[in-house]
Amino acid sequence: MQLRPEQLESHLEKALAPIYLLSGDEPLQLMEAADAVRAAARVQGVEDREVFNVDKGFDWEQLSAAAESLSLFARRRLLELRMPTGKPGAHGSKVLQAYARRPAEDTVLLIETGRLDASDRKTAWCKALESAGVLVQVWPLDLAGTQGWMQRRMRRHGLQPTADALRLLSERVEGNLLAATQEIDKLVLLSGPGPVDADAVLSAVADSARFGVFDLVDAALAGETARAVRVLQGLRDEGIEAVLVLWALAREIRSLHRMAEQVEANKPVQQILSGVRPQRRQPIVRQALRRHGEMGLGRLLASCARVDRAIKGRHPGNPWDELLDLTLNLAGTRVVPDHSPLTGTP
Known part of the structure; x- marks a missing residue:
């Protein structure tokens, strides 16, 4: 069974599942989900707790032995398996599948792991755990x-x-x-x-926002000029490399250019957008396609090349000012030649 993080609390007010698999790369939500399982376990009489940290040399037989043994001090137990990579390996996969087939009696197994992508979700061990217990995936929030x-x-x-x-x-x-x-x-x-x-x-409130390069891309695609500039400034202030910002923008512009070529060839727009993932990004990609034709996106690609030369010292412009021009143009705001540069120093 799969639950969203906000559904976990009401679920835990009922009977505990034998297995909880918590996955994600947003630390607070992941930590609080694990804390909620532990708290519910204590309320329901689980007093004995054993923690296993999966590293390169982890012996999976420890988990098997713990599952087969009886607690000497408490009737019910909590076994915690911390697996940062989300990759148990061949032997670990077999152990987890075996556990899922026969969960230990009077025991709750809590597994905390990093983000599981689509291929991980299709593995035998992941499907077995989800079938026998509860899977909660947490994601960074927009x-x-x-x-x-x-x-x-x-x-x-x-x-x-x-x-x-x-x-x-x-x-x-x-x-x-x-x-x-x-x-x-x-x-x-x-x-x-x-x-x-x-x-x-x-x-x-202090300004504690932390942005990623894809926040910048999505703001520009949506035509949110003020927010795009604020995100770009935040990336610079946090010491993000200009080349990484350019990579994200250029990657998106190249993708848009390919889509625009398909539009020019009279391919249905909805069919073109069907390949955009996640699906919630389709409206802002549609906006960007309407804003820039094939020729306009070609000019943006040429701008990417200019930014690249500035980053490499082959163009006299400041890389961050060039990135600002590129961001503004992608967002649909005409760049005035003497615009104010981003504040601060890289």
Whole structure:
């Protein structure tokens, strides 16, 4: 059975499953999901706990032996298997499948692992564990997901944020749920339960947003110029290499150019967009295709080459100013030749 992170709490109020497989690369959600399983286990009389850390030399027979042995000190047990890579190997896969076929009596197996991609989900060990227990996958949240997560979190603390306050807070801590938790705790301490407006957020919250290069790409595709510039500035401030930012933008522009060629060949747009993944990105890709024709995207590719030369010192321009031009053009904003450069130094 698969559950979303927000469904886990209500599930745990009922009977415990014999196996929980928690996967993902968003640390706070993963940590809190594991904590919730442990807390529910304690409530239901699970007192004995044994932890296994899977590294290169891990002996999988330890798990098999623990499953077959009886606890000397408690009637029910919690076995925790921490597997950062999500790759148990051939022997580990066999052990996990065998456990899934016959879960240990009066025992809960909690497995924490890194992000499982589509191929991992199709492996025999993963399917066996999901069939015998519960799979919870956690993902980094986009801006909309961050707003929903924060609204639920704030309400649990008795805070009643206005729409403007919630939007502002989410933007300022986007991509960093650990910082978001700290800021919510700060708001509770400063103002106590009750209404929270944008002014309260502005006075209490530090700008803790952490961005990735794909946040920049999606903002530019959606034509969100102000946000795209803010993300680009954040990437520079955090020390992200200019070449990595260029790689992400150029990769997307090349993909758009290929799609535009298909549009020019009268291939149905919906058929072209069907290959865009994840599916939720299709609307912003459609926007970008409407904004830039094949020729326009060709010019953007030429701009990518200019940025590349600037990064390599073969063009006199500042690489980050060139990236700003490229980002603005991709977002559909005409670049004025004497635009202000990004602030700060790389």
